[in-house]
Amino acid sequence: MARVLIVDDSMTETKRFTQLLKKGGHEVITATCGEDGVRIAKEQMPDLVLMDVVMPGLNGFQATRQLSKNESTKDIPIVMITTKDQETDKVWGKRQGAKAYLTKPVPETLLASTISDLTA
Numbered sequence: 288m289a290r291v292l293i294v295d296d297s298m299t300e301t302k303r304f305t306q307l308l309k310k311g312g313h314e315v316i317t318a319t320c321g322e323d324g325v326r327i328a329k330e331q332m333p334d335l336v337l338m339d340v341v342m343p344g345l346n347g348f349q350a351t352r353q354l355s356k357n358e359s360t361k362d363i364p365i366v367m368i369t370t371k372d373q374e375t376d377k378v379w380g381k382r383q384g385a386k387a388y389l390t391k392p393v394p395e396t397l398l399a400s401t402i403s404d405l406t407a
Contacts, residue, residue, distance in 0.1 A: 290313070290334045308402075
C-alpha cells in the first residue's frame with residue numbers, strides 16, 4: 288500500500304483521514320501546516336500527498352506549487368482536499384500541480400479510489 292502524507296491544520300480532519308487510510312492498509316505521515324508539509328515531503332518522499340488549502344502561513348495552493356515545481360518532489364501526486372468548492376478553486380488547484388481536487392466531506396469510497404488511481 289501507499290505512504291500518504293496528510294497536510295491539514297485540523298486535528299479532527301487529520302484523525303479522520305488517518306483512520307480511513309490505515310483501515311485501507313496505508314502508512315500515514317502528517318503535517319499541520321504547508322511549510323512542514325513541503326519539508327516532510329522532501330525528507331520522506333511519500334507516494335501521495337493529501338493537501339488542505341486553508342491553512343495559516345503557507346496555504347495549500349502555495350505548498351502544492353512548491354512541491355510540483357521542485358525537481359525531487361514533482362512526481363509525487365497531490366490531492367487537494369478542502370471545503371473550497373468553487374470551480375475557480377478547482378481550476379487553480381490543478382494549475383498549481385494537484386492531480387485531483389476533492390471537496391470535504393469526502394466520501395470514503397471516493398478517497399480510496401482516488402488514492403488507488405494515483406498510486407497504481
